[in-house]
C-alpha cells in the first residue's frame with residue numbers, strides 16, 4: 001500500500017500548543033476516513049484490537065464519555081471507565097495514585113476530564129502512555145474544537161479568511177479557548193463576544209468584543225456557548241433575562257451574519273437561553289452534525305495516539 | 312525504484328483474466344449465488360472485468376462489491392498516521408453467497424487475511440474464493456489463491472506493479488527493483 | 493588572645509559594605525578580634541565571604557499542627573543551611589499561635605533544637621478570625637516579635653486600625669498579607685495574558701495595591717491617635733508582607749515619602765519568577781501573592797535597591813509533595829525557599845544584574861532587624877558572633893532532594909547558583925557546617 005508519508009505528531013492531545021497546521025489538517029483528514037467507517041452498515045473495524053483505553057473522568061460528563069467510548073469500541077479497543085471525585089485534601093487518593101494504579105493495569109491511553117485546568121499536563125508528566133484531554137477546567141477541550149473545525153470545514157470548505165463568531169461566556173469556556181487556539185491555526189478569524197464580565201482580558205489570535213452586532217457582522221459561522229447558571233451567583237451576570245436581552249442568538253440578530261451562516265453549539269444547550277427557541281432545530285443548526293462528527297474526530301485522535309507513527 | 316521488465320503485456324493480462332473467469336464459472340458450476348468483491352484499488356478494476364467476462368460467457372450479470380481493508384491491517388503501526396480509508400460498498404446480501412475476493416497481487420497474504428476479516432464483518436457468505444492476477448510467492452500466512460492469473464517467482468527486493476486501463480491507462484504487470492536505502 | 497574558632501582569610505562584607513580580608517577570632521559568642529589569635533578550631537576561609545547571619549522576617553514553619561509539612565527541627569535546620577541565624581515564624585498553624593503559652597513553648601523547643609533562632613510572630617486577632625484582638629502585651633512578654641493574621645487577609649479595616657493602635661502601644665509591629673479578598677476572588681495565579689490564555693482564575697495586581705492603599709490610609713488614621721507620636725519614634729508600625737507588584741511598591745514608596753511608619757519585604761520568588769512559569773501548569777509555581785510579570789520584577793529590584801523595600805522575607809511556605817501534586821485549583825499556595833534564598837539572589841541579582849552586594853546583604857541582615865526592632869550586627873570587634881560564611885565562587889545546582897526542609901521540591905530545581913553558605917554560627921556556636929568544613 002502506498003500511504004503518503006505524513007509528519008510525525010505529538011503523541012498526546014493536551015491542547016494545541018505543540019501542534020502545527022499540517023498536523024491538524026492531517027488529523028482532520030483521518031477523521032474524514034473515520035466518517036467512511038461510520039457510514040458502513042457494520043461500523044466497526046479491528047484497528048485498535050489489543051489496545052485498552054481508560055476514560056478517567058474526575059468531572060462527570062456523560063456525553064463526552066459516551067462519544068469517546070463509542071469511538072474506542074468502533075475501533076475494537078477495550079475500554080475501562082474510571083469516575084472519581086477529588087477533594088482539596090490529599091486524604092483520599094491523589095490524581096497521581098489513581099493514574100499510577102491504572103498504569104499498573106496496562107492502560108495504553110488515558111482520556112482525562114477534570115474540573116481544574118492543567119491536570120492532563122500533570123498526568124502527561126507522570127505517565128508513560130498518551131494522554132488525551134477530554135476537557136480540563138476552563139482551559140482546553142481539544143476534541144471539541146477539532147469536531148467544531150471538522151463540522152465547519154464540512155459546511156464552509158477551507159476556513160482561510162472565514163470569520164467565526166463565538167458568543168457567550170468566553171471567560172469560563174474551555175471550548176472557546178480551544179477554538180481560539182485551533183481555528184486561527186486553520187486560517188479563520190475568530191471573534192469572541194459576550195458580556196463584559198464574561199470576557200477574558202485577552203486571548204491570543206482572537207478579537208474580543210462585548211458588541212454582538214460587531215461580532216456577528218459578516219460572520220461565516222456562529223458558535224453559541226453554554227451558559228452556566230451559577231454565573232449569576234457570583235456577581236458576573238444580573239439575570240438570565242438580562243443575558244437573553246443582550247446576547248441570545250435570535251433569527252433577527254442572525255441577519256447580521258452572512259446569509260445561511262451555520263450555527264453551532266457544543267451542548268448541552270439551555271433551550272431558549274443561548275439560542276432562540278426554533279433556531280436549534282432549524283436547517284442552519286449544525287448541532288446534530290457536531291455530535292455525529294465528534295465520534296469520527298475522536299476515532300481519528302485515538303487512531304493517531306495509539307497506532308500513528310511515533311514522533 | 313528502477314524498472315526491470317514487463318512481465319505481462321495487455322494481451323497476456325486479458326488472457327489471464329479470461330482464464331480466471333472460466334475457472335470461476337467451472338468451479339461454481341455456473342453463476343448461482345456468485346458475486347465478486349474487489350479490494351481497493353486495483354482489485355476493483357479487475358473484479359469489474361471479471362463480472363463483465365462472466366456476463367459475456369454466461370449471459371448473466373452477477374453482483375459486485377468493493378472492499379476497503381485499511382483499518383483491518385495488522386501493520387497499522389508501520390503505515391504512519393494517515394490511513395487512506397476508502398469506501399466499502401457491498402450493495403447486496405452476502406448471506407449464502409459464493410464470494411470471489413479479487414486482488415491484484417498475492418504476496419505475504421496479509422492483505423487477503425485482512426480482506427477476509429473485513430468481508431466476514433459484512434455478512435455470512437457460504438463460500439469465499441480468492442482470485443489474484445499475480446502470485447509472487449513469499450507467503451507469511453497460510454493463505455493460497457483459488458484462481459491465479461500468473462505465478463511469478465520474485466525476490467523480496469523486487470516490486471510487482473499491476474497496472475490497469477482504468478487506474479493507470481494501460482494493462483500491464485511490471486517488475487521493479489527497490490532502491491538500496 | 494584565645495578564642496574558640498578562628499576563621500582565617502575571610503573577606504568581610506556586612507550591611508555597611510565590604511571590608512577586605514581578616515582573621516576573625518570568635519569566642520564567648522562574640523567576635524573577639526579581626527586580627528587573628530589562638531583558637532581550638534582554625535578554618536581557612538580563603539575565597540569565602542563572612543557576613544552577619546541572615547534574618548528572615550517571614551517563614552511558615554508549620555508547627556504546631558502541620559508537622560507533616562514542616563516542623564521546627566526541619567525548618568530551623570533548613571534556615572541554618574540557608575545562612576539564616578534568625579527566623580520569624582508565622583502564626584497560621586493549628587492551633588493558631590495566639591497565646592503566650594504557645595509562643596513560650598515554641599521558643600523553648602527551638603532553643604533545644606539549637607539551629608537558627610526562632611522569633612515567633614503571633615496572631616493579631618484571636619484564632620486569626622479578624623474579630624477579637626489577641627493579647628499583645630502578654631504575647632510580647634512571651635517573646636512574640638510581631639502580630640499578624642498572615643495566611644488570611646484583614647478584611648475589616650476597623651479591626652486592623654484597632655489592632656495597630658493596640659499593638660503599637662506595646663511596641664509590637666503588625667504585619668499584613670495585603671490582598672483584597674474581593675478582588676482576589678478565587679485567583680490561583682496572576683491575572684494577565686497568561687491566566688487568560690490558560691483559563692485559570694486570575695488574581696489581579698490591583699488586589700494587592702488596592703489593599704495597600706487602604707492600609708496606608710488606616711496607618712494615616714491610626715497615627716493621629718493619642719500617644720502614637722511618642723510611641724513610634726521612627727519605628728515601623730505596619731509591615732506589608734511579600735510585596736509583589738509595581739503598583740504596590742509605588743504606593744509604599746509614596747507612603748514612606750509622606751513619613752508613614754511603614755515597612756515592607758519582598759520574597760526571592762517574586763524577584764526571580766514570573767507568571768509565565770505557570771505555562772507549565774505545574775502547581776509548584778502556585779504561591780500567594782502570585783508570581784507576577786517581568787515589569788513587576790524590574791520595579792521590585794529597583795525598590796530593593798533604593799530602600800523602598802526594607803528587606804528580603806522568604807515567605808518559606810512548605811507543603812507536602814502530595815498537596816503540591818493536586819491540581820492548580822486545589823493545590824495549596826506556597827514555595828519552600830529558606831535554603832536557596834541567599835544563593836539565588838546573590839546569583840540572580842548581584843552576579844547577573846550587578847546589584848550591589850552590600851545592599852543585598854543589608855536587606856538580608858540589618859534591614860529585617862531594623863524593621864523588627866533588633867540591633868544590627870556588623871563585623872566589628874565585640875559584635876555578636878551570629879554569622880554566615882559563604883562561598884561566592886562555587887557553582888552548584890539546586891537539588892531539592894538534599895533539602896533539610898520536608899518540602900523536597902523547588903521551582904528553582906537545577907538552577908546553577910553561587911553563594912552557597914558553608915558555615916552558620918549563632919553566638920559563636922556552629923548551627924550549620926557544610927561537609928568539607930566538618
Ligand SMILES: [Zn+2]
Nearest residue numbers: 642643669733
Ligand atoms: Zn502571606
